[in-house]
Amino acid sequence: MDNVIMKLKSLNISMGIGETSRITGATTTQIRYWEKKGLIHPIRHEEGGNKRYSLKTLTKIIIIKNFIDDGYTLAKAGEMIKTHYQDVDTFRTIVSQRLVGLSHTDNVTRVNLGEIDNDPGFDLVIETRGQDVKVLKRARQD
Amino acid sequence: MDNVIMKLKSLNISMGIGETSRITGATTTQIRYWEKKGLIHPIRHEEGGNKRYSLKTLTKIIIIKNFIDDGYTLAKAGEMIKTHYQDVDTFRTIVSQRLVGLSHTDNVTRVNLGEIDNDPGFDLVIETRGQDVKVLKRARQD
DNA sequence: TTGTCAATATCACAAAATGTGGTAAAGTAG
DNA sequence: CTACTTTACCACATTTTGTGATATTGACAA
Numbered sequence: 001m002d003n004v005i006m007k008l009k010s011l012n013i014s015m016g017i018g019e020t021s022r023i024t025g026a027t028t029t030q031i032r033y034w035e036k037k038g039l040i041h042p043i044r045h046e047e048g049g050n051k052r053y054s055l056k057t058l059t060k061i062i063i064i065k066n067f068i069d070d071g072y073t074l075a076k077a078g079e080m081i082k083t084h085y086q087d088v089d090t091f092r093t094i095v096s097q098r099l100v101g102l103s104h105t106d107n108v109t110r111v112n113l114g115e116i117d118n119d120p121g122f123d124l125v126i127e128t129r130g131q132d133v134k135v136l137k138r139a140r141q142d
Numbered sequence: 143m144d145n146v147i148m149k150l151k152s153l154n155i156s157m158g159i160g161e162t163s164r165i166t167g168a169t170t171t172q173i174r175y176w177e178k179k180g181l182i183h184p185i186r187h188e189e190g191g192n193k194r195y196s197l198k199t200l201t202k203i204i205i206i207k208n209f210i211d212d213g214y215t216l217a218k219a220g221e222m223i224k225t226h227y228q229d230v231d232t233f234r235t236i237v238s239q240r241l242v243g244l245s246h247t248d249n250v251t252r253v254n255l256g257e258i259d260n261d262p263g264f265d266l267v268i269e270t271r272g273q274d275v276k277v278l279k280r281a282r283q284d
Numbered sequence: 285t286t287g288t289c290a291a292t293a294t295c296a297c298a299a300a301a302t303g304t305g306g307t308a309a310a311g312t313a314g
Numbered sequence: 315c316t317a318c319t320t321t322a323c324c325a326c327a328t329t330t331t332g333t334g335a336t337a338t339t340g341a342c343a344a
Binding site: 285286287290292293298300301303304308310312314 | 322339
């Protein structure tokens with residue numbers, strides 16, 4: 001299942017002008033005009049095919065549309081986006097580095113994150129039962 | 143420029159069957175067949191409009207395709223996906239129910255999951271430093 | 285082997301979405 | 315006001331998708 005994650009990370013998402021317009025709020029006329037003016041650069045997957053707009057271009061369109069309302073700078077927005085992705089990466093790392101066991105019994109799911117580093121002999125186990133979550137230490141049983 | 147981030151985070155990206163096929167590697171025939179079998183559920187933004195596939199559906203398609211490529215039947219793939227989503231839900235629940243703190247200092251990110259239920263007075267803290275992950279107990283400091 | 289079913293491919297036609305060039309209208313700066 | 319920028323709108327061609335029908339392929343049981 002590892003390559004699912006790899007694939008999702010490398011998704012080269014792009015979309016047509018309709019979806020682009022729906023998401024960004026810019027009209028198709030605007031998008032085409034901004035392209036003519038050299039501000040954005042759609043791509044084509046195949047010769048003769050329709051234009052497609054990448055996520056990067058999407059972002060640019062949103063920013064262009066909002067530029068008049070000068071709140072944060074673009075750099076500031078980049079900062080905050082970075083933090084967001086840092087948080088997501090943290091959880092991804094925790095799972096990939098520490099997940100020892102994952103079991104479902106009845107309506108309980110147990111996540112084992114392995115030995116507590118400064119309390120040897122004990123594993124850290126998280127039990128979820130519906131919305132109820134318990135963080136527990138459990139004596140090692142090798 | 144705050145709404146740029148809000149918009150990016152809440153991007154309700156969806157795509158047509160062509161882009162979906164290009165990204166996932168599944169043929170349009172497969173995608174339509176899997177829909178007919180009830181494994182995936184495209185949406186329509188507007189009555190009479192074309193079908194659109196969300197990122198969540200994309201993920202599902204990629205997973206199904208992997209199982210199929212591995213030789214599983216479609217029915218079996220459906221079974222296994224259910225378990226997969228149960229696992230994902232588990233982590234989502236853990237985060238939403240137990241996440242107390244999340245801090246970045248230098249190159250260390252600390253995740254605090256709150257008190258260890260059967261070791262009162264101690265919090266469970268997970269420290270990540272790059273790929274290095276430590277699961278630690280830490281005396282409560284109220 | 286034959287028959288059956290799951291899974292995918294292919295085809296034809298209708299409908300939806302997009303590309304493009306042209307023109308009009310609205311807004312803006314001089 | 316005039317010139318220029320920006321956006322809307324329209325028509326027609328092309329591309330993309332939806333859908334139902336039919337064919338093909340492979341696995342498996344009788």
